[in-house]
Amino acid sequence: MDPFLQTERLVLRPFTAADADHLFALDNDPEVMRFINGGKPADRDAIRVRTLPRLLHDHPGSGTRGFWAAEEKDTGTFLGWFELRPLDDHDPAVVELGYRLNRAAWGKGYATEGSRALIDKGFTDLAVERVTANTMAVNTRSRRVMEKSGLSFLRSYFGDWPESIPGSEHGEVEYELLKAAWEQGTR
Template structure:
């Protein structure tokens, strides 16, 4: 199998159509989807016609996907996915970091481990200058991952939610890490 990145406990690999069942299970968990859409499960049809094509999309600046399936290295168990997506398809200068892991992986450091590894790869191999991430202001767990991964709070903002969900009235937060700040922290 071809891997984009490996850590001590994670193997990040390109998505394939065979991952549909795992994605349906991941996006079917109301707790996983709580800060995404209020906890509504994503239908298999939506996973197959909208979610999977987005995850399979290849970005010209890298010639590869920008979302990777995350498997536990020791067992091969699907844990979820990581996003390290260029904001402009033809430029790797600014990327968005994201992650969605199943509940069994929560609280075990996988999100931070994967995020740090992607950030390091971005700054050392992929020409990244700035990593950005955002979440709902009330999503304390995701904010902790961003902070532990070296990102710093930039701003609080109110986004356009197509449909309000619990906590959206508190807005969103943006975090970032620049190459210069990353180099100073090493």
Template sequence: MHVFLETEQLVLRPFADTDADADRLFALDNDPDVMRFINGGRPTSRRTIQAQTLPRLLHDYPCFGTRGYWAADEKDTGAFLGWFEFRPLDDHSPLVVELGYRLNKAAWGKGYATEGSRALVGKGFTDLGVERVTANTMTVNTRSRRVMEKAGLSFLRNFTGDWPEAIAGSEHGEVEYALVRADWEQRR
């Protein structure tokens, strides 16, 4: 198994186009609590996982020479916890990346999201040529907002996204957090 990044508790690895990873994603995306702030908790079909989700997670970014989505496994047990996103907004430029995460409920409240996010931010600024990290969530998603803050990102703005279907809480809009390299370097 190729390892992209290791932390004290996590191993971040590329997803594989396998039934095992498809099964893991299917279980993750079919937990209504996990998907609450993504699609209102609606189930995702196995076909959607195979035709849309997995191909998106397998995409290579030329500016990184690698992918932008990483399966997160618990280091000690190898258990699948979810995934992290650290992908360039432009395939050909590493300057601005989006940070994201989706972890199963068993992983909540254990510091995994913060630990993985901090590690990715550090790798981005030291090894990948990143100048700015951005992250978005629904305004009402206080847990995700707290992870962004703990990872060093600062609140930037509120905005109203274009939701194809409104879900509970979307009427309050979304928030954007960001961190630039110079601020990250000052805090180290």
């Protein structure tokens, strides 16, 4: 399958149904899922019925899927996924940036590398005007990736989540990058 995007060390490609086992392993790691669901184990049926359809969804407004499997360029090893998904299916102007990488990929700069490449592609090829990203306030690693990718802190907020997980009492944070600011930073 043709890659969507390549960087110095990463290949971002569309997901396929054959990625179910990779997704199960990723979502079954309690440390990977700590800030998502409190580290609860993954369910294979949920991966097949809920997760994969979301990752395979085409967004008509941008002509892209929004989620990409991330592989190490040299080895083809599955590292996780990246997201640059329109918030409105039919309007590519505002997108959400996200990433979920396996622990073996942490601390190597992959999240920042992939995020920067997606942001660049969004602003140059996909009619993106604003990139937004959210995480739990206590998720310092993810916040650092957002900052290193060029996003700036916008606000703190408290969501109405069905289940509280450790750290949720501190709320969520939103970061953003506008195309005009990105253009100033790339010159």
